[in-house]
Amino acid sequence: MQWLSAAEAVSEYVKDGQTLYLAGFTHLIPFALGHEIIRQRRRHLTLCRATPDLLYEHMIAGQVADQVVFSYAGNPGVGLLPVFRRAVEQGTIGIQEWTHFEMVARLAAGAAGLPFWPLNTLDNELTERRPRPRVQSPFTDDQVAVVPPLVPDVTLVHTHAADDAGNLYVDGLLGDIREAVLAGRQVVASVEQRLPAAQIRATRLTLLLPAFRVASVSVEPWGAHPSYVFGQYDRDTAFYRDWDERGRDESAVESWLDEFVYGLASRADYLQRQPPGRLSALREAAGQ
Amino acid sequence: MQWLSAAEAVSEYVKDGQTLYLAGFTHLIPFALGHEIIRQRRRHLTLCRATPDLLYEHMIAGQVADQVVFSYAGNPGVGLLPVFRRAVEQGTIGIQEWTHFEMVARLAAGAAGLPFWPLNTLDNELTERRPRPRVQSPFTDDQVAVVPPLVPDVTLVHTHAADDAGNLYVDGLLGDIREAVLAGRQVVASVEQRLPAAQIRATRLTLLLPAFRVASVSVEPWGAHPSYVFGQYDRDTAFYRDWDERGRDESAVESWLDEFVYGLASRADYLQRQPPGRLSALREAAGQ
């Protein structure tokens, strides 16, 4: 486990052509690390996430991805993902599509080192297009559908805290995070803060992943903005709502990336560019 | 979910001939409920537990079981299980034996409603005697061993607390508990205490199982003695050590059962019979 800046971590661990999983379901989405991947202009990535969310909007617009592996390409509570939608409708990006259950089952197989994961659901048009084999149970007459493992080259994750050893801790919504970090060949993390273990044990934070499975940790306050860190800051719903319009306009997306990603050296600069009072309001909304 | 006494719960939910799983790995072993099963003289049960522990010593001696399904029949930290050992060596009880991984994998399959659970381990003499089929992965050349689901008719469990709705909460060592309660057709619980939900949320207790999956809850303080409830009372290691000798003597076992099970109406009486100072010392050892 190394303590690295986000720039160093991406430079060291994220390579062109890799399969990445940027974890987090609505909660704890690793925007700081994702933006760093855009800034360092990685190319030909396969980006996996149950919910591509605005992070993959940014990354698709930043042209880092050849393919998106996903299960729900919506803007949560708002509508669709305009950049993703445009790329798919124009055929400029490849997709591989699953249901949520299939996605997390694929991660679970990856996490456990198993060649498949069984599940008991119905076939549908997705499983007709992308056949989902069935396996015969040796114990009964049952046949069960199976999905292949998903083993990301790197899983990137943002969590509440790391202790001095680099153990990662979270609270609140787990979504797909646990399976995603367990499945990754390497885990690159950013955290809100670094805290002594004794201090962490006095809170409700629970272990996500032990340090021996973590490649690097970067301390990145607000590293999940505009998504949220439960108990630290709330979701920036205005940003998500605004994206519905901004994302439809290619040049607006470009200038947003220029202003908030390419034109900045680091996350600290990103935070300075936020509208006055916005971040403090999100802290207050989280009860801080 | 009903609030019942332990006697009512066993009377209502535990029937002759059933397959039971009394959950808890060293920690949170449901002695109060198990003793009640002996007292009510159930018969022909199949008793499943990763570690039969002293609880199944008592239950085998109480002649409730035809068969034991297990993975480690030791007295943890002390030695063997004399009653179990005698029954097996004399052929008076049937056994079905697994490894720990196989036991929890069987519970996981039961919990998820799957016809088998895959695992990647080597064959050994147990898997030669009790063939463990292999399943071909449709995605790769890999074959993977599979074990059948374990679905207890009733899983019995002891936990730290239930809230007023009957949701069950635990802390500390989980062992096989989570998979065991998820796998059971019915879940019969005893708890150290009933607490308002708001009070529970201020602690480090976490949800084990929502009330809608719980058949009954019995408030039974010290319900896990001589095993332990993390943070409430420590393990009664003297009892475990003493059993090594007591268990070798059939008449000593009989008189122990007479004194501590058959001769008592309830757990409250059991607690009164404990040597003076013993329980308070266990509380102190747990930092209470």
Next chain:
Amino acid sequence: MTTPPLTRREEMAVVAARLLRPKERVLVGVGMPNLAANLAKRLHAPDLVLIYESGILDANPETLPLSIGDPVLVRDALATISMLDLFSNYLQTGWVDVGFLGGAQVDRRGNLNSTVIGPYDHPAVRLAGSGGAADIAACAQRLILMLPQDRRHFPARVDFVTSPGHPATGRRPDGRGPAWVVTDMGLYDFDSTGEMRLRALYRDETVEAVQAATGWPLAIHPHPTRVPPVTPEEYRALRALQQARGGPRR
């Protein structure tokens, strides 16, 4: 203080809320189902167990969440669990009584499309996709669907079967599948052959209008009724829910 009448969309939420029974476990989808389920919990079903596919068990949101992963859903929830745990050990095993879904298209068998308008490989509109919808449709004990009704949303054939309904051969043999469809024109159930059937109309709708908004010859219950009007209590609960929406946290 003015008391504007409910929009038809709001009335849909009231009608759908009435279909939920006390203590049921409801897996709540994005959008209108979210409004309806939270409304039922504030009316006749306070013990309703709200489950969200993000891994939230027994949510008790103070205000209406914008998305299914919002912090307001987590704050007073019984627990957050992993999606794997939720889908494997709760949904897959039949512990979810009601799956509550929206979508872009539904057909006469209750097949639901939330994936694409037009051909999958050359989409006219690329929608969000299944999320958990296909899994919920497969495993929940019964489904309630909510869609606005017109020929775009009710085509003869959905462009893509994201979440399968009743098979062409009859109702689902396991007793599961679509049970109700709530639209802005009426309420539908499914007959013994698994065919969607008009059950009740809103006060100002006609069978003719409903048929005109439907892309196939609509089956009609022998005795279709009128949807009972929104009660003052329902009205107040809905307004209170919406006013709290997006407001500051107390």
Next chain:
Amino acid sequence: MTTPPLTRREEMAVVAARLLRPKERVLVGVGMPNLAANLAKRLHAPDLVLIYESGILDANPETLPLSIGDPVLVRDALATISMLDLFSNYLQTGWVDVGFLGGAQVDRRGNLNSTVIGPYDHPAVRLAGSGGAADIAACAQRLILMLPQDRRHFPARVDFVTSPGHPATGRRPDGRGPAWVVTDMGLYDFDSTGEMRLRALYRDETVEAVQAATGWPLAIHPHPTRVPPVTPEEYRALRALQQARGGPRR
């Protein structure tokens, strides 16, 4: 204050502790492995990650636990996880460097028996069985075994293969399997064919005595050495560990 010499059993713990390297992840079995692993952590390997099959990750016990599920193991552990999580996502995937096991019998291939003495169906002594031992033997990167040495514990053929060692045909092809055996007479490794081999003797043991205590013709390293004597530091650490054992919690 008297300073009694170490028993041979205690010396075994010192020798086994030396085999653990800093920062390794050790899945610690019941009994002597527990003493040895905790000793290593107080000597050259303070960052050793102690894992117990009950689901304890990175234990830091203040005192020596009696069993692998004791509260003292939980109190200062990094985390408790389910056994399913531990076996599936840590052991099965090769994250455990060292499996550290005791047993009732071992043979020349490192096959370990902890199940039964005599025939399985008519046991002379019914032992505890595998627990996690067969899983650990299958999946840990390397195994360290600890047994007292005599013809009962070192038979030509174990009565039951609970935890498989190296195949009869050679070392395990995946590079895993038994690496060391620590007894009260000597230290053994496994040669390139997967055969157990005497590597070092305690100061007062002879090859002849060791052979006499072994149920097969023993392979001997070309240059067997003597086990280095217990250092004062090792002695003090062991005594401190044992005095804390079972004592009151501070």
